[in-house]
Amino acid sequence: MYILGIESSCDETSAAVVQMEEGRREVLSNIVASQIEIHRLYGGVVPEIASRAHIEAISRITYEALDTAGLSINDIGCIAVTSHPGLIGALLVGVNFAKSLAYAQGIPLVAVNHIKAHIAAAYLEYPQLKAPFTALVVSGGHTAFYSVDTPTDLREIGGTRDDAAGEAFDKIGRVIGMPYPGGAAMDRLAYEGDPKSIKLPSPAIIGDNADFSFSGLKTAALNFINSERQKGAEPSHADIAASYTKVIVDAILKKTEYIIDRYRPAQLVLAGGVAANSHIRGALEGLCKRKRIEFCKPSMSLCSDNAAMVAAAGYFEYLAGNFADTSLNASANDDGN
Ligand code: KG4
Ligand code: ZN
Numbered sequence: 001m002y003i004l005g006i007e008s009s010c011d012e013t014s015a016a017v018v019q020m021e022e023g024r025r026e027v028l029s030n031i032v033a034s035q036i037e038i039h040r041l042y043g044g045v046v047p048e049i050a051s052r053a054h055i056e057a058i059s060r061i062t063y064e065a066l067d068t069a070g071l072s073i074n075d076i077g078c079i080a081v082t083s084h085p086g087l088i089g090a091l092l093v094g095v096n097f098a099k100s101l102a103y104a105q106g107i108p109l110v111a112v113n114h115i116k117a118h119i120a121a122a123y124l125e126y127p128q129l130k131a132p133f134t135a136l137v138v139s140g141g142h143t144a145f146y147s148v149d150t151p152t153d154l155r156e157i158g159g160t161r162d163d164a165a166g167e168a169f170d171k172i173g174r175v176i177g178m179p180y181p182g183g184a185a186m187d188r189l190a191y192e193g194d195p196k197s198i199k200l201p202s203p204a205i206i207g208d209n210a211d212f213s214f215s216g217l218k219t220a221a222l223n224f225i226n227s228e229r230q231k232g233a234e235p236s237h238a239d240i241a242a243s244y245t246k247v248i249v250d251a252i253l254k255k256t257e258y259i260i261d262r263y264r265p266a267q268l269v270l271a272g273g274v275a276a277n278s279h280i281r282g283a284l285e286g287l288c289k290r291k292r293i294e295f296c297k298p299s300m301s302l303c304s305d306n307a308a309m310v311a312a313a314g315y316f317e318y319l320a321g322n323f324a325d326t327s328l329n330a331s332a333n334d335d336g337n
Pocket of ligand 1: 010138139140141142165166167169170181182183184185187272273274275276277278303304305
């Protein structure tokens, strides 16, 4: 069955066609129109501008996805659209477009949770992945562990109590002059610095939990940079990137080990834009090997926001009979309400 996925929750307009059946997973197209260049001027995503850019791109991107897949809209068996969580104005563009297309063409429509979609990216490259398993979603807006009980049911079992890891990377990246979003540049620069040179607080919350807090770490890094600058010296950006990355990776490693020991999953899925971080991938790879569990880490193009992951999640909503109709609305919240 061919599924058309549509994603517009933040600053990427994306449409994709995937073929999913029992034992078959194929991404036929996955077109992403990034708005990063537009938002870079402002140092972050401007919601109003994001909505407008989605409106301009969505129809073109959708037909490009169909063309690239070599299909017409009549071949599509289901349309899957991200309905929550995200920027409300941005989500509404995708939801309204998908509703109109589904209604006009008489195609079943399913609503997809963006977090579930990030996790579902793993099904595309790991066909043997089978719920129940554990997932760690690390993105610009989320950092949480989930117990995936069935492909459509998630339970949060730990996570950040304030900011997300991606936001924490981007924030300090900006302070040391990296263009938005600084996550990938911080990843590269961290190899050139000394990870022990600057003492920073761990974002892992002490105790019997799998929780994080990134706000104290961000403030400590910011204070360090400002106090060095007040003394008239620019601190080494490479040392900042290396030390900052080290405390984040160590915290993620520690809490993932806690989760593995407590829930004993057979598989761990790493998902979300920050899953592209090579230090995090490397550390979790080693941990999973040590714990003898399978580590499912989708390719970079399936980690950052894209519509193939939305189509993959949509397939399971379709199988579960969770159809949406023209009353479907977008929601900024995690629970869709
Ligand atoms: O999942 P995503 O594309 O969008 C959200 O749903 O948030 O994640 C974007 C985030 C940004 O904060 C970006 O800086 C971060 O992922 N990111 C990285 C890397 N590549 C992207 N963070 C750390 N290391 C990377 N290599
Ligand atoms: Zn995302």
